[in-house]
Amino acid sequence: MLEVELNKSKRIENKKSMIPNWLRTLIKHKTLVVGSFFIFIFFIFTLFPTLFFAKDITIQTNSTLRMLAPSLEHPFGTDHIGRDILSRVIWGTRVSLGISVGAMMLAMIVGGTLGLISGYFGGILDNVIGRIIDVLYSFPSQILGIFIAGILGPSVKNVIIAIAIVFIPVFYRTMRGSVVKEKEREYVEAARSLGMNDTYIMFVHVLRNSIVPVTVQFTVGLAVAIQLEAALGFLGLGVQPPAASWGSILNDGIDYLLFAPWISILPGLFMVLAVFSFNLIGDGLRDLLDPHSEK
Structure with a gap:
């Protein structure tokens, strides 16, 4: 009996050894896996929309197909001028995620750089930038x-700039807080004693050890950026017709909620799923990259 149990445990260990360590670690964080799965699907829509539609048919109108309910031919129905909602949602995914990712990258570069410089050097420069x-x-x-x-x-372009400006303070504070802690550590003093200049220490050593919370903030911020882009599109301040984004699609259906709710509700569900998925990824990355956050 003991021999059977030993053989069984050996088989289990052999199976575990066949799985790479990074994959086993990743599987432990289920929120990260689930969120990444859905975001992967969204990015497939973003990068390869022609896999689902041969061309951008979001601008094709047909008065005979106005406000058709969801069916096999039109899974998300059609809008008030006969455009297929599913095609608009898929092509709108490219616009909405592209704007959100572009804005967050711009905000991370500008805000992160300002936070790195401000936190490392301090003094008057820190006070001016901070105010x-x-x-x-x-x-x-x-x-x-x-x-x-x-x-x-x-x-x-203007929507990307507007969202980036909103998030620059967030990345600034996140980066600055990490840098203030890191610059007091022993490895910084050791680097100075070896004759390394401040620029090298700041961008090579301090930045590398301060990037984890900024990475997590980037992912969580994407969820908020999607909502902000949708709000701007809903108010007519985002992409303009005939281009489609999730916010503009929601705006198209606002006058028809009572008798054609699918025009706004179904695209809204896509947006909610994307926001929820990015939040899951942010939580998973925080647990994966920051050992102090593990409970």
Whole structure:
């Protein structure tokens, strides 16, 4: 009996040894796996929309197909001018995620760089940058985004800039907090004693050890950026017709909620799923990359 149990345990160990360590670690974080699965599907829509539709048919109208309910031919139904909702949602995924990712990358580069410089050098530079960031941070994110987009005007580029400005203070504070802690550690003093200059220490050593919370913030921020992009599109400050984004599709159906709710509700579910998935990824990355957060 003991020999049977030993053989069984050996088989289990052999199976485990066939799985790479990084994959076993990843599987333990179920929220990260589930969130990544759904986001992978969304990025397939973003990168390869022609796998589902041969061309962009979001601008094709047909008055005979106005406001058809969901069916096999039109799984998400059609809108008030006969456009297929599913095609608009899939092509809109490219626009919405592209804007959100682009805005967050711009915000991370600008805010992260300012936070790195401010936190490392401190002093007057830290005070000046900090006061400017505090002014931006004092405004509610959606109000600030709407205000900036209203000044710049509706376009994809301006929406990216508006959302990026909203998130620059967030990345600044996240990076600065990490850098202030890291610059007091022994390896920084050791690098100075070896004759390394501040620029090298800051961008090679301190940045590398401060990037984890910024990475997590990037993922969580994507969920908020999607909502902000949808809000701007809903208000007519985002991408303009005939281009489609999740926010503009929601706006198209606002007048028809009572008798054609699928125009807005079904695209809204896509947006909710994307936001939920990015939040799951953010939680999973925080647990995976930051050992202090594990319970």
